Amino acid sequence: MIEFRGVNKWFGALHVLRDITLSVEPREVVVVCGPSGSGKSTLIRCINGLEAINDGALVVDGQRLGDRTTNMTGLRAEIGFVFQAFNLYPHKTALENVTLAPIHVRKIPRAEAEASGREMLAKVGLADKFDTYPAELSGGQQQRVAIARCLCMRPKIMLFDEPTSALDPEMISEVLDVMVGVAEEGMTMMVVTHEMGFARKVAQRVVFMDAGAIVETGTPEEFFADPKTDRSRAFLSKILRH
Amino acid sequence: MIWFQLQSLVGSYPLALRGLGMTVALSGISLVLGTILGFALGVLRTSGSRLLSSAIGLWVDLIRGTPFLVQIFLIFFILPELGVELDAFTAGIIALTNLAACFICEIVAAGIRSVPTGQVEAALASGLSKWQRMRQVVLPQAMRVSLPPLVGQYVLLIKDSSVVSAIGLTDLTRVGWLVVQRVPNGLLVFAIVGIGYFIVCYPLILLARRLERRMSAAHGEVQL
Numbered sequence: 001m002i003e004f005r006g007v008n009k010w011f012g013a014l015h016v017l018r019d020i021t022l023s024v025e026p027r028e029v030v031v032v033c034g035p036s037g038s039g040k041s042t043l044i045r046c047i048n049g050l051e052a053i054n055d056g057a058l059v060v061d062g063q064r065l066g067d068r069t070t071n072m073t074g075l076r077a078e079i080g081f082v083f084q085a086f087n088l089y090p091h092k093t094a095l096e097n098v099t100l101a102p103i104h105v106r107k108i109p110r111a112e113a114e115a116s117g118r119e120m121l122a123k124v125g126l127a128d129k130f131d132t133y134p135a136e137l138s139g140g141q142q143q144r145v146a147i148a149r150c151l152c153m154r155p156k157i158m159l160f161d162e163p164t165s166a167l168d169p170e171m172i173s174e175v176l177d178v179m180v181g182v183a184e185e186g187m188t189m190m191v192v193t194h195e196m197g198f199a200r201k202v203a204q205r206v207v208f209m210d211a212g213a214i215v216e217t218g219t220p221e222e223f224f225a226d227p228k229t230d231r232s233r234a235f236l237s238k239i240l241r242h
Numbered sequence: 243m244i245w246f247q248l249q250s251l252v253g254s255y256p257l258a259l260r261g262l263g264m265t266v267a268l269s270g271i272s273l274v275l276g277t278i279l280g281f282a283l284g285v286l287r288t289s290g291s292r293l294l295s296s297a298i299g300l301w302v303d304l305i306r307g308t309p310f311l312v313q314i315f316l317i318f319f320i321l322p323e324l325g326v327e328l329d330a331f332t333a334g335i336i337a338l339t340n341l342a343a344c345f346i347c348e349i350v351a352a353g354i355r356s357v358p359t360g361q362v363e364a365a366l367a368s369g370l371s372k373w374q375r376m377r378q379v380v381l382p383q384a385m386r387v388s389l390p391p392l393v394g395q396y397v398l399l400i401k402d403s404s405v406v407s408a409i410g411l412t413d414l415t416r417v418g419w420l421v422v423q424r425v426p427n428g429l430l431v432f433a434i435v436g437i438g439y440f441i442v443c444y445p446l447i448l449l450a451r452r453l454e455r456r457m458s459a460a461h462g463e464v465q466l
Contacts, residue, residue, distance in 0.1 A: 077369030087364035
């Protein structure tokens, strides 16, 4: 579904992705973790073309990124992206947020889009917030709207860029619960997160990155019980200490 | 004396009304045209090619950096030399529209630049096309920032329209000049002219203030 083959990327002189080779199968859930600045956000932002790669090949849903024949707008419609800062449209209600792309990109009739939008918002526990503007929602609620906004497009892939990092602790679990639900329905997911409980529960693989390279890959059981490298041991001891 | 002057002023009210009508027509037409053109330029300025953007930027700076009176003279006296015959009204509309478009272009461009990158990324990630991103996500948010200065700019435009009297259009200001020849009391005549402009501008000033207050509300759409 997603295949990195020897991908490199530079921001000026900074080498942010080093020889990334990684393949994600359909229905697989992969958690990406690593210290800040290790390139994990850049890695998943490349998948829907928010960042361009400089070298190597990246094939998503059978289409090679950067090819002239690849329709990026069409491909992006198949990929949901959840941002750390939610990025809901502040001038639109929750329902308008989740129906905008279905109506304008998928060309679904408004009434139909609104019906499935309501259903999706109810599914993430926001049945009473259809007409509420983002500024009136808590962080956890906003992030759940953001997830519903992606799901309304019926995507093939969902990418999450530190979806709970901007949240107050008491709101993290409500968002993780929704994400677990999405994973259990068989969505192909790549999740940048430090929520190791989530990784244990639904991830098939954990990818550990440091300094722009993939240092270690393994099942959550292997990775948490027996990290293979010094860098992953040092990282885990820091985030699991408390 | 004053009584006699007032009487003859009242007698010139048809002329005054004509002048007011001319001022309103000139400002109204160029306000609408200038807004449309200014929006188009503002969008191109921020999302067109770099060459186009710099070309627009240069033109805007040129217009903002020269007196409006000079611009009007250039259009009215130079264009006919080049074979483009213009009546004074058309020349006035062109000059005012161009002036309005240049100021509005910068206001709209500033509004567009104020929309956070995350908004564009979210729209991009959901598969919206360039025009849909602009129409559905960027412009509505840019408008919240742009609307108060935009209305303020309209007020300036209405006042700038007084300059067109220099090419012989009988607008409110020129009516003042004509009347003052009959009623030799400049203070009185131009006080009335000033009140005429104020009556047209004041509602807009109030509107700008209301919009500014509404903008401080953190959510929702700007409703006119």
